[in-house]
Amino acid sequence: MSRPTIPSTSLVKPTLDTRFHIDYEWWERSGEDLRLYMLQHLCEAHRQELTDHEPQVELDWVDPETGEVKRVNYLNYTLLKHCSQQPDYITERTSLVDAVFRALLAVGNRPLTPVELAVYTRRPAEMILRTLSGRTVYKGLRPVVE
Numbered sequence: 001m002s003r004p005t006i007p008s009t010s011l012v013k014p015t016l017d018t019r020f021h022i023d024y025e026w027w028e029r030s031g032e033d034l035r036l037y038m039l040q041h042l043c044e045a046h047r048q049e050l051t052d053h054e055p056q057v058e059l060d061w062v063d064p065e066t067g068e069v070k071r072v073n074y075l076n077y078t079l080l081k082h083c084s085q086q087p088d089y090i091t092e093r094t095s096l097v098d099a100v101f102r103a104l105l106a107v108g109n110r111p112l113t114p115v116e117l118a119v120y121t122r123r124p125a126e127m128i129l130r131t132l133s134g135r136t137v138y139k140g141l142r143p144v145v146e
Contacts, residue, residue: 012143014133016125019111019144022104026140037139038075041102043083050075063108070108079105090121096131097138099123104141111144 014020027034039047059077061070072080083089084106090099103120104112114132118125132141 014129014143016114016129019113020132020141021111021144022109023140023142026137026142041079041105043086046078046083065110080108096123100128100141101139
């Protein structure tokens with residue numbers, strides 16, 4: 001299975017100040033199953049519940065940093081309000097890519113720099129930057145195009 005790469009026209013080299021996010025358009029183009037991948041980031045109780053049946057509702061979620069109200073599906077709401085708050089949501093055994101993905105899920109995909117991601121993941125910011133700034137795009141983790 002090949003991994004999508006960053007287009008060669010990308011001229012900006014990311015730095016520790018570059019903000020990264022989950023690029024949901026990447027997921028649409030990749031052919032990978034975003035819902036299936038997101039189910040892997042649920043706590044065990046919710047993984048069992050939502051694997052069998054996921055309510056098709058949208059709920060209001062208030063970003064605690066900005067106060068912005070966003071409509072999110074039940075899966076995202078569960079991740080934001082419960083699973084991401086569990087002490088074992090990100091551990092030292094969580095892969096770097098999964099840890100970054102989980103950190104971004106936990107903040108409602110608000111773009112974060114490698115320095116900010118380091119706080120959530122407890123991994124060195126330089127390691128995060130090296131991983132996310134290569135030509136391979138891992139799980140839609142991309143720099144924000146400003």
